[in-house]
Amino acid sequence: MSLKGAAAVVGIAELAPQRYTGDASILDLLSQVGAEAIADAGFKHADIDGLVVHPIGGLPGFVPATVAEYLGIKPTFAELVDLGGATGAGMVWRAAAAIQAGMCTTCLCLTGTRRRGRPQNRKQQNTERPPPRSIAPTRDRSPAAEFDSPYGMVGANVGYAMIATRYTHEYGLQDTQRAKVAVDQRKNANANPKAFFHDQQLTIDDVLSSEVICQPLHMLEIVMPAAGAAALIVTAADRVPDAKQKPAWILGAGESVTHSSFAQAPNLDATGIGIASRAAFNMADVKPGDMGLASLYDCYTIMVLLTLEEAGFVPRGEAGAFVESHDLTWAGDFPLNTHGGQLSFGQAGMAGGMSHVTEAARQIQGRCGERQVPGLELAYAHGNGGIIAEQTGLVFGASR
Amino acid sequence: MSARVIPPISPTTQPYWEGAARGELMLQQCSACGQRPFPPHTHCEKCGSAELAWQAASGKGTIYTYTISYRAPHPVFRDQCPMVIAVVELDEGPRLMTNIIECDPEHVAVGMAVEAAFEKIDDSDVVLPVFRLV
Numbered sequence: 001m002s003l004k005g006a007a008a009v010v011g012i013a014e015l016a017p018q019r020y021t022g023d024a025s026i027l028d029l030l031s032q033v034g035a036e037a038i039a040d041a042g043f044k045h046a047d048i049d050g051l052v053v054h055p056i057g058g059l060p061g062f063v064p065a066t067v068a069e070y071l072g073i074k075p076t077f078a079e080l081v082d083l084g085g086a087t088g089a090g091m092v093w094r095a096a097a098a099i100q101a102g103m104c105t106t107c108l109c110l111t112g113t114r115r116r117g118r119p120q121n122r123k124q125q126n127t128e129r130p131p132p133r134s135i136a137p138t139r140d141r142s143p144a145a146e147f148d149s150p151y152g153m154v155g156a157n158v159g160y161a162m163i164a165t166r167y168t169h170e171y172g173l174q175d176t177q178r179a180k181v182a183v184d185q186r187k188n189a190n191a192n193p194k195a196f197f198h199d200q201q202l203t204i205d206d207v208l209s210s211e212v213i214c215q216p217l218h219m220l221e222i223v224m225p226a227a228g229a230a231a232l233i234v235t236a237a238d239r240v241p242d243a244k245q246k247p248a249w250i251l252g253a254g255e256s257v258t259h260s261s262f263a264q265a266p267n268l269d270a271t272g273i274g275i276a277s278r279a280a281f282n283m284a285d286v287k288p289g290d291m292g293l294a295s296l297y298d299c300y301t302i303m304v305l306l307t308l309e310e311a312g313f314v315p316r317g318e319a320g321a322f323v324e325s326h327d328l329t330w331a332g333d334f335p336l337n338t339h340g341g342q343l344s345f346g347q348a349g350m351a352g353g354m355s356h357v358t359e360a361a362r363q364i365q366g367r368c369g370e371r372q373v374p375g376l377e378l379a380y381a382h383g384n385g386g387i388i389a390e391q392t393g394l395v396f397g398a399s400r
Numbered sequence: 401m402s403a404r405v406i407p408p409i410s411p412t413t414q415p416y417w418e419g420a421a422r423g424e425l426m427l428q429q430c431s432a433c434g435q436r437p438f439p440p441h442t443h444c445e446k447c448g449s450a451e452l453a454w455q456a457a458s459g460k461g462t463i464y465t466y467t468i469s470y471r472a473p474h475p476v477f478r479d480q481c482p483m484v485i486a487v488v489e490l491d492e493g494p495r496l497m498t499n500i501i502e503c504d505p506e507h508v509a510v511g512m513a514v515e516a517a518f519e520k521i522d523d524s525d526v527v528l529p530v531f532r533l534v
């Protein structure tokens with residue numbers, strides 16, 4: 001039993017990431033992008049009988065029901081995925097699995113986040129502020145709140161900086177090699193009108209002269225939070241001919257969850273990245289080297305380098321030299337994150353992780369315009385959640 | 401003493417924090433298989449046994465990885481940056497998140513030997529295990 005060829009992505013919609021979305025509600029953003037994806041596939045709302053969403057701030061529960069009612073659909077399969085940055089990729093294989101199991105025929109996968117904007121009355125920097133006082137988390141009873149947060153292990157910068165430190169200790173890595181990832185991805189964004197940094201150039205010097213936030217990571221190696229939304233339509237093989245768009249066949253999927261607190265993460269040569277990607281390639285019966293596009297989760301430059309090795313694209317310890325000696329742009333010899341990656345496209349919450357999936361599917365469909373990878377047959381999309389905690393890999397193909 | 405995020409303590413983890421208040425780094429050890437789970441568990445992460453006994457650890461370990469945070473990861477750490485946030489691998493095996501205190505951040509390196517120290521959290525009775533270079 002395998003998901004290979006059971007379903008395909010036939011509809012895609014994505015709102016261009018913005019810094020802030022003002023007073024628009026998250027349901028408005030999801031409803032808009034969902035309707036666009038349904039129309040893109042050439043389907044109608046009544047054709048949608050599956051819905052996959054993620055936890056949404058401001059909706060305390062009943063998320064699938066709330067979203068379904070707002071969209072005007074009545075799914076026979078309703079699912080919530082909570083895998084951080086792997087959520088988007090995790091949605092796609094769950095949709096295919098539900099289709100294969102007969103629970104639905106056409107599933108809408110929805111991701112998005114809103115950002116209202118900076119509060120107008122935020123206090124200005126004041127050198128005479130009183131010293132900060134300790135705070136007790138009001139709701140978070142997780143082991144991370146108890147054993148990580150007291151030390152400043154809050155958010156993701158600290159964790160990925162520690163991954164970069166450890167990687168550099170084990171294998172050696174130059175700052176310029178990490179920066180090359182950001183620079184090549186920016187060239188891709190320069191060919192993607194929807195990318196947040198579409199109009200801005202980036203050089204290695206720009207990256208390395210930006211502020212060091214957490215040693216060794218610079219500001220321009222770190223994703224910028226944005227608002228936006230992305231949606232995919234996954235449909236059964238026998239409904240693919242009814243769709244307006246060419247299919248991006250789901251040929252393989254793999255997933256792994258190894259820890260929650262970063263201190264409990266596996267060693268860097270035994271992460272869930274490898275477990276998930278090997279499973280995806282095995283299901284599709286292909287090898288990493290067969291891929292014409294790598295769409296790899298890039299919350300930080302170091303994540304791309306680690307994933308290149310752990311997913312099997314590059315031998316252990318050679319990712320730095322690899323990115324230095326290859327052209328990672330859409331026109332290059334190793335197309336990587338052709339939408340710009342989240343670093344240059346923008347990270348709109350869960351839609352940021354989904355952007356790697358939408359790009360892989362769109363490239364397979366041959367709809368990427370200026371940045372289209374010519375003759376693309378196979379693409380790999382990877383999602384990563386938490387501090388390398390949750391991993392989902394997907395192999396897409398132009399042929400079933 | 402410094403301002404921090406105060407850990408939410410549960411009955412399962414209470415002995416760890418009581419140990420820290422005495423100046424001891426307490427670890428569980430599985431009576432069935434010898435595994436040392438961290439953070440504290442109700443059942444052994446390796447064999448599932450509920451027979452977990454508390455023991456004082458040596459407090460010695462090495463830096464597995466670290467970063468220097470130049471910006472406060474949370475406003476409560478505003479006056480402590482640059483701060484060294486590290487994962488320390490204890491001689492007994494478990495890895496834990498911590499801070500390396502009383503050091504020149506630029507001289508910290510992976511593999512350095514460290515030993516536990518104990519720091520009371522401001523505005524709280526909780527004592528937090530931290531580490532200093534040996």
Ligand SMILES: [Zn+2]
Nearest residue numbers: 430433444447
């Ligand atoms: Zn045991």
